[in-house]
Amino acid sequence: MTNIDVELVDVTKRFGDFEAVKNISLQIQQGEFFSLLGPSGCGKTTNLRMIAGFELPSEGEIYLKGQPVGQLPPFKRNVNTVFQNYALFPHMTIADNVGFGLEMKKLPKAEVKQRVNDTLELVRLPNLGERKPRQLSGGQQQRVALARALVNRPDVLLLDEPLSALDLKLRKAMQLELKELQNKLGITFIFVTHDQEEAMTMSDRIAVMDHGVVLQVGTPTEIYENPATRFVADFIGETNFLPCTVVGCDNGIATVRLGEIAQINAACDAQLPAGQEATVIIRPEKINIHPTRPDDATADTIFAGKVAESVYIGTDTRFAVTLADNATVNVRHQNVSVDDPLTHVRAGDTVYLSWQSAAARVLTA
Amino acid sequence: MAVQQQVQRGPAARAQSQTHPPRKAGSRLLTWGNRLLWANMIFSFVFLYLPIVVLVAFSFNDSRLAARWSGFTLKWYGLMFTSEAVLTAFWNSLVVAVVSTVISTILGTMTAIGMERFRFPFRKTYDGILYLPVIVPDIVMGVSLLAFFALALDVINSSFNLTGDSTLRAGLGTVIIAHVAFNISFVAIVVRTSLRDFNKALEEAAMDLGANEWTTFRRVTLPLIMPGILGGALLAFTLSLDDFVITFFTTGPGATTLPIEVFGRIRRAIGPDINAISTVMLVMSIGLVVLSQILQRRSSN
Incomplete structure (x- = not known):
């Protein structure tokens, strides 16, 4: 059980009368690239936001490395998020954006600087530290968002449709780059997407969701070759x-x-x-x-x-x-x-x- | 008429005019529209700014009579700066504006954040009440504040046995409270607009990176809504500086603000000295607007 990084046990999230996530249980292995795949409104983002701590589950418990965290605020969880539209702080430089998490941990300035530079190099954005976010292209902002999360060495990296704002060619390149980065760092990635091809390209395992329910969890091959329901068969690839x-x-x-x-x-x-x-x-x-x-x-x-x-x-x-x-x-x-x-x-x-x-x-x- | 002429002119003329048939009527409309637009613009500018131009010009007029130009002078400005009544009123106005702006900006910003970020019982009702000072006529506000202060001061004085010199009376204190009361709404409205445009994902990102609520507010929310807060503060400052009606009802003896002083002088005679005071107030207001523009531009960079 020690190699399970994230576990959801019977998690339900209600917004008023609406059940966004219905009684979900998932186990995500350490170092796994795990995707939550489904159409918009299927509950995949709510699920991710509960792991991050932006939403608290109405029922059930979430475990990070075996510790219950379901009711903890985001700043007390060792997970970091790459947001859909990057959510870079517009009033701070790139270096300050990336260093924000380390600064919150009150690390010495020299170490912060060193790790910020290393991480910017890791995402292939050296020498841009003094710029402001809006002086960067979409692809560059994407990498900054990634660096800002990775610099904290989180147990789990959460990615909320991070590639959806990029054009097709850049998206394809970033898909491979993300996968490569994940292999190199060995950090667990939980990736939310509505793009089945994206999920197939990158994931070790995929959870297909619809209407707040997980329909199937499996490797891309299992899900494509052996879909559990008509919805899964229809959503992934083309089927008669x-x-x-x-x-x-x-x-x-x-x-x-x-x-x-x-x-x-x-x-x-x-x-x-x-x-x-x-x-x-x-x-x-x-x-x-x-x-x-x-x-x-x-x-x-x-x-x-x-x-x-x-x-x-x-x-x-x-x-x-x-x-x-x-x-x-x-x-x-x-x-x-x-x-x-x-x-x-x-x-x-x-x-x-x-x-x-x-x-x-x-x-x- | 036009159709008849066309028929008489024969096929060639008709073919020619058919290539641009609606052009003539259309362009005529356009010219008329253009002229009206210009006339409207000139009229609006004259209507808005001519009185101000006259005011500024006549503050340099070397004649006691308001309606006759008899040469350039700066003596009214000199007179103004040597008049103790004007200087005191000016100082009072400044104190009231600064203090009420600071208080109402803090309270208004807090109100805006509360209204925008939290859900609580009677929120909608409170929302409506918040806008009241903006729509309630000044005179109603003034009278109600007068009644309120009369009662409140009476209660305080009698319950603490304050007599003689220690009696609490209406004065700058009551004026400041009154100005805070109406300024909170204006500040809250301006700050709320900037909070509504605020991307909440930024706050989530800060918390995700380990900042608690207070640090998130201080490092992310506050710097980003600062232009809104400054805008609200400057609005509050100008509203406070030129308020007459509410100040008139809530002030007491010895606490004269500039608008009240001007009003007192006008009742005696409209002299060039008033034009000079008004011009100074005008320059200050313009200066504040320019300052707010500069501050907002700097913060957006």
Whole structure:
């Protein structure tokens, strides 16, 4: 248990009648890059603000390094925050901004100066100490905000959508830089974002939230390949949803009926009762598309369909294929070969779709 | 008329005029609009500033009669600075303005922070009451303060058995209290505006970095709302300096402020000496405005 940095136990936060966070329990390991991912208003920022101490939980307890801190004010917690719009003090120089936390700890002036310079160098902003925040670009302000938090050597660094104000190219560069910095320092990062790609790029583990509830916690691969709910599947990446009825379920493989079309097999986590209404999900890139009926021994699910639309976007071609019962399936076909017969497929043509039954999953939530 | 002419002029003329048909009427409107705008501006400036120009000019007039120019002189200014009554009134005004500004700025800033940052019962009611001194007519305020002070002084004097020289009377003290009473509202309103624009994340950032509430206020909040506080203080100072009505009702014998002194002199005769006093007050007010601008610009840098 000693290597758990942050633990939330049954934490609930209410604002009046509104429950922003509902009974959340999380364990975040020491040195982990942990993301809270979800749409705006899902409670991820409230969660972060409770760990920082800006909001106090209505119920439950928060532990930092095993110590309960739920009701402590922010200045008594060894965590630091990088704010969404940086929140740099406009009336202080960059050096004073970065040194503020150390000054509060009443460290000797020489040490403060040394550590401020070291940290500014760490975020690659040397020689800017005498400037004021508004003389810096957005990307530079971002680095100052990072330096101001890191200089205190916190147990945990909290980041509240810190990259959302940057342009795409800078954001991509900062994502890698943040990850690199975290590896180097070994500090636990808790990162709030609504950008699934950002979360996937950087995180060791992700907690997907919606309406104040944590729907799933897992590595990026687990969350993408094995989403726990329809919401997770839909929020992260692109997915086809096919309504179905469970026929039977045995040892992680369910047999389901897809409307009037067919009976297929798909992976499932829990034992599902026969007759239950459910959803089969399958990612567009996991479907193979063929101009003629394939002779594919590994693909045990094969459907015929009519192309409703095909969009060529360079690296791959996206097809929308209408199946027999009017369900539309999106397919992503990688343009690997030079003379691919699928490039000649037009709307209205008949094609065949196939996939491995393990690539499809049955979800009930 | 215009349409008829167009028809008579034939196809060529029509084609030409069709390329800019609304232009003529539009530009005529524009010129008229422009002229009206200019006229409005000139009229406003004359209306606002001509009396002041006349006042300043005639303070240099070498004639007792207000309406006739008979040469340049500085004697009224000299007379003013040698008149003990004027100097005393001037000094009283300054004392009242400085003391009431300091007190009302502190109380008003505290009120603004309380109103803006805390939730408490009857907050809305208190909010309404806070704005009352701004909208209540001065005369009502003056009369009510007069009644209040009469009662309060009477209660204090009788309960502490104050008689003779130690009796508490209306004077500069009551004037200062009255000025504080109406200035708190003005300061609070100005400071609240700057608190409302204040980015609360800055306070959270300070606390996140280990500053407690008081240090956060002193190091982050206060420096950033300082322009608002200074603005409120200068407003309070000018309001106090030129208040007549409320001062008139709350002052006592021997505690004459400059506006009261001016009023007393005018009742006898409008002389150039009053023009000189008014000009000095005008210059002071302008100086304060300029000073506040400089201070605000410096703090925003």
